[in-house]
Amino acid sequence: MVSPALDFPPFNTLSDEVLADLMPKLILKTFSKDSFIFTKGQPSLGFLLIILTGCAGIVVEGEKDSSNVVGFRYAGDIFW
Known part of the structure; x- marks a missing residue:
């Protein structure tokens, strides 16, 4: 698994190769409470x-x- 953060469906069914290709395309955003x-x-x-x-x-x-x-x-x- 490339990222434990994506250890849930449907991502946990993808191969490491597919996840490695996907990871650079993800944008991480954090939202404050409220x-x-x-x-x-x-x-x-x-x-x-x-x-x-x-x-x-x-x-x-x-x-x-x-x-x-x-x-x-x-x-x-x-x-x-």
Whole structure:
């Protein structure tokens, strides 16, 4: 395994050769607690996002400046 950080599906099924080719193409970004990765109505980032550590909440705006957490994504989860 080229990177223990990618030791989850579907990456853990790839050969070391394929992973070695993939690694230089990855962009690592860190997000601070309580920051937004993207918001409703924003154009697509154009990337497949993978949570390596921690978790991300899915927040939906409610009425009168309220918001609700409707789900979470955890390490190993992939979204776009």
